Amino acid sequence: RKEVEQDPGPFNVPEGATVAFNCTYSNSASQSFFWYRQDCRKEPKLLMSVYSSGNEDGRFTAQLNRASQYISLLIRDSKLSDSATYLCVVNPSNTGKLIFGQGTTLQVKP
Amino acid sequence: DGGITQSPKYLFRKEGQNVTLSCEQNLNHDAMYWYRQDPGQGLRLIYYSQIVNDFQKGDIAEGYSVSREKKESFPLTVTSAQKNPTAFYLCASTWETGTNTEAFFGQGTRLTVV
Numbered sequence: 001r002k003e004v005e006q007d008p009g010p011f012n013v014p015e016g017a018t019v020a021f022n023c024t025y026s027n028s029a030s031q032s033f034f035w036y037r038q039d040c041r042k043e044p045k046l047l048m049s050v051y052s053s054g055n056e057d058g059r060f061t062a063q064l065n066r067a068s069q070y071i072s073l074l075i076r077d078s079k080l081s082d083s084a085t086y087l088c089v090v091n092p093s094n095t096g097k098l099i100f101g102q103g104t105t106l107q108v109k110p
Numbered sequence: 111d112g113g114i115t116q117s118p119k120y121l122f123r124k125e126g127q128n129v130t131l132s133c134e135q136n137l138n139h140d141a142m143y144w145y146r147q148d149p150g151q152g153l154r155l156i157y158y159s160q161i162v163n164d165f166q167k168g169d170i171a172e173g174y175s176v177s178r179e180k181k182e183s184f185p186l187t188v189t190s191a192q193k194n195p196t197a198f199y200l201c202a203s204t205w206e207t208g209t210n211t212e213a214f215f216g217q218g219t220r221l222t223v224v
């Protein structure tokens with residue numbers, strides 16, 4: 001089993017749609033979690049950290065479920081500019097390694 | 111401006127040659143990482159370093175080597191032993207290896223071996 005797994009998609013949605021991505025992780029002792037966004041042929045950039053209580057930033061909401069070992073990202077009112085690959089990142093128990101999922105591709109269409 | 115810089119952006123090499131990719135950061139970060147990304151794939155960890163003069167192998171270290179002689183610098187050498195070196199290489203740094211530590215990335219180096 002991979003340490004961090006994501007559905008690669010692609011997710012093709014119309015503008016204005018709500019879309020959700022999940023990411024599962026295997027190490028139950030993992031301490032910190034992030035969602036990154038990567039545009040085509042560019043470096044990843046932090047979208048948001050994921051806190052235990054869940055957190056929201058505008059149209060984006062991140063949730064953590066420790067019991068089931070997954071994190072989620074919800075995007076409301078999708079924009080064309082949201083089209084990108086979304087990477088789930090896990091820091092497993094302060095090992096010093098950041099583990100990336102393979103990414104989920106989102107394509108928002110007019 | 112503080113940041114992390116990779117050079118060059120594009121690199122072409124002949125098969126059998128070693129090549130070194132540069133990564134420099136002025137963020138005063140302790141930890142630095144090298145990742146490889148292939149088309150349509152996620153990032154795979156090659157090497158990482160939590161402190162100067164120390165580094166650990168990641169998941170795909172074979173055919174690569176690194177050094178961490180200075181806090182600011184973490185060069186990656188792709189050796190001739192690496193069987194499929196053509197890829198997008200990303201360097202990252204974090205303040206520490208503790209919790210909720212954001213990783214900052216360089217712009218990447220696209221290596222093509224012909």
